[in-house]
Amino acid sequence: MIRRLSVLCLALPLLWLSGCSSTPENEALKPAELLEFDASAELDKEWSTRVGDGQGGKFNRLQPVIRDGIIYAASADGEIVALRSDDGEEVWEIDVDEPLSGGVGLGDSLLFVGTPNGEVIAFDQLTGEEQWRSDVKSEVLSAPVGRYGIVVVQAFDGNIYGLDASDGSRSWRYDSSRPVLTLRASATPVIVEDTVYAGLANGREVALDLSSGQVKWEARVAIPQGESEIERIVDVNDSPLIINSELYAVSYQGRLLKMDRSSGRPAWEFKASSDGGLAEGFGNVYFSSADGSVVAVNRENGSVTWEQTQLANRQLSSPTAYDNYVIVGDFEGYIHVLSQVDGSMVAREDLGSDGIRSRILTDDGLIYVFGNDGHLVAYKIVE
Template identity: 40%
Template sequence: MNYVVKTFVSLVVAGTLGACSIFSSDESEQPAELVDFDEEFSLNRDWSVNVGDGQGSRYNRLKPVIVGDTLFAASEDGEVYAIDKASGDVLWRERTGEIITGGVGAGGNMVLLGTRDARVFALEQSTGDFLWEASVSSEVLAAPASDGRLVAVQTVDGRLIALEPSDGRQRWVYETTVPALSLRGNSQPVIVGNVVIAGFSNGMVAGVDANNGFLMWEERIAVPQGRYDIERIIDIDGDPVVVGNVVYMGSYQGNLMGLDVQSGRIVWGMPGSTYQGLALGLGNIYWVDSFSQVHAVQNNTERTVWQNDSLRLRRATAPATFNNFVAVADFEGYLHVLSQIDGSFVARTRVDRDGVRAPVVAEGRSIYVYGNSGRLSAYSLP
């Protein structure tokens, strides 16, 4: 087979693979050594805050979220922080006492969190005050989403659940089939107008009516192949990216696709294997493949603009675009900044010696990196 999943923790009850790294058929191949280069500039570290125990031991990818001037972050051991994104000042901190595995979501003046024991919590954005909690069908590994009209939650048993934003009562449930084996993770649902869009571990993307949970459209972006369950893994674990009327998603051992939000019609697609989200900028689509190689493809085509193989097997995070650059972090805790023009490295700094799994968050000229140890740092262009 073309890809081999090497697990760093044992199979859990839900039938998922935890802490996965993707290796070539030569299992002796080691992660690429970093090569020195002439930096075009040095990133400024503006501030750093320690957030609980960070990603913890369960291969979480708890991604911070920005709302206005505030950045929200959560740790596996249940600490939730609201931080001024410019100064790094902690505006409030709450200790929930929960094991958080899905977070952080935000919308409708709520901070939303999913837990290992199948619950969803909502806190008030400005104060951190507890609003409500709701029980769902199984563990939540992706951040809940809300537009203020509903809260959308995906669970590891293949369900997309809508909750009332006022009190967490269940509004509807959309169910899919779950394969025998999958990677540990889920993609975050997105709400676009009257459509809730979610990608599942069976390689399907569904557009569901936000009002009643009725299926509006469904599209397969990966087809399982091979004799063994491990060869047939086709998870969609990267968060969707919506640009205009198109939602972009990728699957492991499958394809990358852009789908029309209202109809699910395929407007762009190409073969590709990823368990990360995509990013767009300068007319390109940026993605990190299962070997951690970074690609730029011209939007609406399959033409490769550039490919950077220097991070091969370094478990690079999903790409984030800012200014004229693409940023990713890796398992040794290095933040890499690449040119969107040609994919060359322009800057690098080490942010966390325990590594980085959570996707980098970028806005304007700033990058926010949440390391595995719990160190959340803000960097900016000079």
């Protein structure tokens, strides 16, 4: 219970933090000390820059995104940049003069961010020129995404909106019930062909028709259990992982579930608790557990391939699978590179920031790390 409360205090909005300061000290909750190991690779810095104040002070997860050799990033204080991903040279930079809480998302030719007061703002990807604003009436913590003329936005109140990409007008809305207590995040929807896939705070995964918002199927990823509202938190807190006909989703205090993408029918389940997302490689699905373990689960049968426990309670980012590696960041700003084969430590680097909350990106032989304090750094892994 103490472990769960500790994680919750880090994730809930500030108005709930007053009751968290009295959490008792407990040796089991202290972050693991980093152990020495024989590194078989190292991270060489290629370039670095600074993007505003980064994640700010409200546990945002503003996520950079890469397309066609350009990396786009935004900060909580309203700065948005487009940089060349190979050398970090600036393409454009703007300041929206107001706080940001969700993004960055991309459409066919637009870039999207969300604000704490419920606005979705669209910009031209090439120039950064603002195109339109749309009000969804609730804080936007996830990245809006667009395809085929529709922009999909998941708001913090649990509702999912389809907006017209030409002007931001509302095309449809999907309403979902939101529990009394949730983690401070919303899963970014994924669009595949004509379907929107999204994880919800009530522990469900839903598939919606992109053009109409009509429900194609709903599936229960986790069932709330326990007597208290804290024990019953089961957020599906990140995007589903989709591989061909397979869909994988993981929840907090619930399970990792493999489903059929077309029907939502489960194939297998694995008991898990994670407030982040998934990665895949070497026939495995990877997740960062709420207790700080990095776990590899076999895609075919749901069995554990390996589990790395040396990073206990270090508040890990979602994992990224790249080449032979699984990469995560932690609350002190360390980048940990693990082997996809057995989870052993391969390399470690200190970003020197106030922690790493966003997922680490990869593109064309480089990895990109966005620190909570706004440092954006490109590295190359050298063996």
